[in-house]
Amino acid sequence: MKIAPISEELFQRAQHSIPGGVNSPVRAFRAVGGNPRFMVSAKGPYMFDEDGNRYIELINSWGPMILGHAAEIVQEAVQQAIPNSLSFGAPTRKEIEIAELIVDMVPSIEKVRMVNSGTEATMSAVRVARGYTGRNKMIKFEGCYHGHGDSFLIAAGSGAITLGVPDSPGVTKGVAADTLTAPFNDLEAVKTLVEANKDQVAAIILEPVAGNMGLVLPDAGFLQGLRDLCTKEGIVLIFDEVMTGFRLAPGGAQQLFGVTPDMTTLGKIIGGGMPVGAYGGKKEIMNFVAPAGPVYQAGTLSGNPIAMSAGMAMLQYLQGHPEVYTNLEQTTTKMVNGMKQNMQELGMNFTINHVGSMFSIFFTEQPVTDFESAKSSDTAMFGRYFNSMLQRGVYLAPSQYESLFVSTAITDELVQEYLQANREALQEAVQQ
Ligand code: HOZ
Numbered sequence: 001m002k003i004a005p006i007s008e009e010l011f012q013r014a015q016h017s018i019p020g021g022v023n024s025p026v027r028a029f030r031a032v033g034g035n036p037r038f039m040v041s042a043k044g045p046y047m048f049d050e051d052g053n054r055y056i057e058l059i060n061s062w063g064p065m066i067l068g069h070a071a072e073i074v075q076e077a078v079q080q081a082i083p084n085s086l087s088f089g090a091p092t093r094k095e096i097e098i099a100e101l102i103v104d105m106v107p108s109i110e111k112v113r114m115v116n117s118g119t120e121a122t123m124s125a126v127r128v129a130r131g132y133t134g135r136n137k138m139i140k141f142e143g144c145y146h147g148h149g150d151s152f153l154i155a156a157g158s159g160a161i162t163l164g165v166p167d168s169p170g171v172t173k174g175v176a177a178d179t180l181t182a183p184f185n186d187l188e189a190v191k192t193l194v195e196a197n198k199d200q201v202a203a204i205i206l207e208p209v210a211g212n213m214g215l216v217l218p219d220a221g222f223l224q225g226l227r228d229l230c231t232k233e234g235i236v237l238i239f240d241e242v243m244t245g246f247r248l249a250p251g252g253a254q255q256l257f258g259v260t261p262d263m264t265t266l267g268k269i270i271g272g273g274m275p276v277g278a279y280g281g282k283k284e285i286m287n288f289v290a291p292a293g294p295v296y297q298a299g300t301l302s303g304n305p306i307a308m309s310a311g312m313a314m315l316q317y318l319q320g321h322p323e324v325y326t327n328l329e330q331t332t333t334k335m336v337n338g339m340k341q342n343m344q345e346l347g348m349n350f351t352i353n354h355v356g357s358m359f360s361i362f363f364t365e366q367p368v369t370d371f372e373s374a375k376s377s378d379t380a381m382f383g384r385y386f387n388s389m390l391q392r393g394v395y396l397a398p399s400q401y402e403s404l405f406v407s408t409a410i411t412d413e414l415v416q417e418y419l420q421a422n423r424e425a426l427q428e429a430v431q432q
Pocket of ligand 1: 026062159
């Protein structure tokens with residue numbers, strides 16, 4: 001049994017100086033109950049909290065710790081960069097090297113601009129798409145989350161739906177009017193929207209594999225259908241690969257599914273866990289970005305030398321070690337198959353979605369293919385399951401509407417430990 005009095009005390013203290021006691025809403029555990037654990041350190045497959053509890057880690061900083069926490073190659077790169085100053089606000093060789101590496105690894109990216117987070121990346125990409133097409137509207141999908149830019153907080157997933165504010169107050173009607181939404185995997189609905197807004201849609205943006213309503217995979221033909229539609233209608237197709245880029249394949253979901261977007265947004269993974277984002281795509285579109293073109297976007301910390309060093313180390317490693325992807329897939333398949341076996345033996349039939357090293361369990365028996373079906377999950381049961389897992393030393397995403405991420409640090413022994421916890425937690429979640 002894990003007890004956490006120090007975390008509880010810190011959470012009380014945090015409420016006085018930080019809104020809700022946390023710097024990002026999902027962390028507050030509101031959707032699952034209980035108090036958040038305050039972390040001190042993490043190494044390999046484990047995180048350690050202020051109370052000295054150890055957890056098997058399945059968030060991995062929401063994706064980037066593909067090699068587990070505190071990977072030596074990334075840490076060494078950061079340590080080497082630190083003595084040369086933490087920020088210049090002037091160009092460096094490393095920015096070219098990482099840009100060249102990204103262009104080399106991601107099929108659709110011919111030019112790339114570094115920013116500081118996924119939110120900045122998506123906000124900027126849509127601005128560029130609008131500047132490039134001269135159109136205002138954007139289509140996004142219900143339950144997809146693209147950071148907290150105003151125009152994305154419409155039918156948004158992740159923390160927004162977790163807290164029941166998919167359409168956030170503070171977003172003006174004018175901004176909301178330019179965001180059109182369609183159900184994920186519903187190509188016909190997108191075609192109808194495009195037809196009804198002829199020559200007005202600048203961009204269609206989506207997570208090619210949605211990870212912010214729990215994990216939801218694209219149906220066969222959905223991504224290609226969007227590609228064809230965008231080509232026909234002169235719409236910029238943007239894949240938000242903040243969570244899937246370099247994780248599902250060296251070239252992200254677009255490589256895995258063989259569909260080429262016009263633009264791609266990237267995030268935390270390209271910083272090896274440091275605060276980084278990027279957007280890139282076809283030259284003719286990216287040449288609209290200032291100072292090459294008229295669409296303005298800037299940032300003092302963009303291309304920060306420490307973040308670039310961490311990201312470079314991570315990406316070079318992934319490019320040189322394709323076996324990482326096979327290993328991750330094998331480990332995750334063992335976990336998912338073991339969970340299915342547990343459920344079968346316990347007479348349960350909940351839905352698990354899985355691709356590569358990402359997976360989600362939904363407490364519903366129906367297939368989960370979009371936001372509506374994701375919402376059929378029993379979130380109270382998820383909360384009980386989450387807390388039972390936490391008590392057994394497994395740290396999951398504290399929301400039904402997030403994906404889990406496996407790292408290469410998860411050994412076969414840990415898979416067994418995880419599955420034992422899963423079996424007991426499933427029983428507890430259902431009984432209460
Ligand atoms: N919205 C983030 C994951 N999809 C969660 C970020 C955080 O709370 O740290």
